[in-house]
Amino acid sequence: MSGVSWESVIAVLGLAVPVAAALWEFFLAGRKRLGYRVQMDTSARDSASSSGPEAGVLQRMQWDGAHLGDPSVVLLRIENVGWTPIVEDDYVAPANDPVGIRVAFPGRRVVGMVVTECSHTVLRDFFAPGTPGLGSTDGVITLPKVKLNRRAHYKVLAVLDRVPGFTDADFPDPEVTAGVVGGVRGGTIKKTEYYPFASRPVRWLLAVLVLVSAAQSVSAFARDDAVRAAAPLDCAKGTLYLSGSTAFRPVLEAAAKQYTKTCTDAEIPLTGDSFQGSVAGLDTLAAAGEKAKAADGQGLGNRLSFSDGPKSDGRPQLLPRPVALSLFTLVVNKDAGVRDLSLDQVRRIYAGDITNWKQVRGNDLPVQLVSRNPGSGTRTTLQQQVLDGEPLLAVTASDCRSLDAKTPGRCEVADTPTLLDTVASTPGALGHSEVGAATAHEDVQLVRIDGYPATLEGADEGAYPYWQTEIAYTYGEPPADSIAAGFLRYLANEVGKDILRSRGHRPCAELDEPLLCRPSGS
Template sequence: MKDFPLDTVLAIIGIAVPILAFVWEFVLVGRKRLGYRVQMDTPVTGEIESVFPGVLPQLRPEGDGAAPDLQDLSVVLVRIENNGITDVDSSDYASPDTDNVGLHLHFPHRRVIGMAVTELSDDAMGDSLEPGTGIGCREDAQHRVGIIDLPKVPMDRGDHYKILAILQRTAGAGEYPAPVMRAKLKGGRVAETRSRIGTSPRLLALIGFLVAVIAVQFVFGLNDDKNAAGCVSGKLTLVGSTAFEPAIRDAAAEYGKHCAKTQFDFEFDSSDRGLSRVDEESKDNPGLLAISDGPKGVGYPNLIPRTLAMSLFTMIVNPGVGVHDLSTRQIRDIYAGRIDNWQLVGGTDLPVRVVNRALGSGTREAFRQRMLGDDQPLTPVATSCRTIAATNPPSPAFCEVPVTADMLKTVADLPGSIGYSEYSDAAKASGAQTVTIAGHAPARDQVLDHTYPFWSVEYAYSNGELPADSPAAAFLRFLTDGIGKDVLRSHGNTPCGELPNPTTCSPDK
């Protein structure tokens, strides 16, 4: 039953039922249909008199012509109509061929004392309603029912005629029982035509059925969304890159809206430390994933990568340096110690303070690969950023910080400082100022046309293949194929599947 396509079945039912209802109503039973509508049924109070003597007795189609005893009377007007989609011939009435009568109009607890045919939609129908054609009235005294017999009148689609009857009560009191038409059609039916005012019960039932189908589909759609999100119960610990931590945290929060069965723990302290932890601890623990800025280094043969997104990085400076743009060459010279004062690149008279991420940082490795290159000389020996702030040496100084948050705070607080960070974090931070590289800002299009150099690929690493029903596998599916892609995109990252070369998650065309 797990793989049973219930949503598809419901969709088919939702389409088929209205079609079948239409076919049943208008093709099968509704193809030939006579309707009758009681347009007036009202008692007559007081004594009846006619302005023209003899008119009321003449309503009675047979008898000796004597005026009837007109007491406790009622007047009824009934409309008989062809409301099907085809014409009705005399041979369509389901009564013996030898019988001229096709319809029987019954009036319980009343007898007919007078009747007349009125309002013919087609004068030709009058020939079928002449005396001798089967029209007449009678009384079923045993059951106290007055009856008007009507002939087998041929009626084109939309034709109608009316019967006006004067009736006298024979039993009971209060309201009269409703008139009833007794008849059958071959391949059709005779039914009372309800007023068009208001909503048909059948229509309401059909609407209710369709609403129920839509509601069930909606519920299953929610369940499908949950299944798409994974909804695997268990615990998932995420470690690694502090640069990508905000995006992963937000993605996990969104995942939790669809699946509350997964418990998340976050222990981000650097890409290298995350990789080491997964390598050492997760051989028998599929609930541990490392997020890394860039590919793993040597020494992790058991770790399997999965590309997540292309991430943008940016250079940041203390606002006091007075610089808004740097070339790649200038950045290399600054980190090599060849530029020792911001005046040399158009800034203020301040010594340069170079802030680096600690060894093992994925962001630092991305900076080295994309901005410095392999020919860059070794970075001068670093000291403490606090020491630099306290001593304020006149020469350029170098220090290191462990995580992204420390990088952003140090550059914001330390005069003359320069550093680097994941772009979305830097854009939201206060104090540190982003700078363009050779006039180009961090943007997806700038990377795709190879004008912006500072970017990297975010990876998720597991120790060996993940079981399909593990929390880690479910969360990775959410990040790469589900709503998680939108979360990554909202942080300025480009999901790998949206790049020209998604297999390597590279902007190369």
């Protein structure tokens, strides 16, 4: 028993109790089962003590012209409370004895009896006048061997009178004698009761289940500290420094928050300087690796950089791990009056051929291009995937707030949040962003390309061009037990994938070619 935990014992008990109850109810107690209820047993004394003009009616009852001495009325219900039918041969009685049930009334004699109610009309045939086994003698009523389907019943109403010489104030309960072959507890007829909530065994079962649930809850709280102490596989101790894409920053902030909440020995500080763009992040990672002067084959275990797309040549120490497929979108100031552009129109706008939105059936406003600084993965992807490798127009304003509202121009900003705010506040502005951040910004309009919104389905079909693979880079191969390796595993597990999807990205593991992490149509 030393290897068996209390949780296992409680769990087995919680399963065994309802199973045992079901076996009892359906296979043991659910066999042939004959029962009865005394639904009424009232005397003349009981009725006389009640109020009403006819309260003493029982005292005025007569039999053969003579008043009854101490009359009483009993209503008895006979029922099949088992799960199988009861037939004539099931009654425990000699084959030549037509009586199936005997009801005795100690201290009383039977004045008269009648069957008052049958659950089904066919039962009345068993109580026709002259039926063998039906009748009464002195203080005993005899009932025939009645066929009873499951839940079938009939009622017997009897008028009784006190036996001379019986001096007790109260009459004993009726004594019902019967039995069925194959019934529980020897097949003896049992007195049944009506429970408006649940029967006594069911109430005991509920009580046991409540105790089992309470025990499991107490056990869960008691082992909470132990569970926290045993960190998940992805957890590691130490401080992790992240850098890179501003477009991917919201994902990393959410993932870092959840990771440090689960892994209490980990720290992931995020500051405004952590994310300056994909290229800047790769430069930071390379510089940290060179400064650490790690031994050959030893990678940094405390740094990761995230890039919108692959790195350029010249950084052989940086190793890629595809994380997600990121979708990007063009965003426009709502005053421009544009919701959809063809790919050709987009290229002509960025080439300077279209300078006013009215040229593409928008409003009469000059086009103001708001772009990310060089080194931005979002900008690089725009040039490579959408503009067919063409460079952007020259910057006309070093500060976006100084753009001339009457003439077209272009300015640059450092990060995605600033770009979206600038597009929202600049009439005629056009910019670019990852989908999650753009969707969350209520003051910009997302632009479709050739009628296609930024969706994975559009990218898979080759119809939507503005996408990129989000790649995590390490300096060398990080140790397996390092916080960098643990955080990468965390992004690939269910919690990490949920965070990626919630920000509009698609986990690489869900794509047809996870290692390439590209749309199927590309």
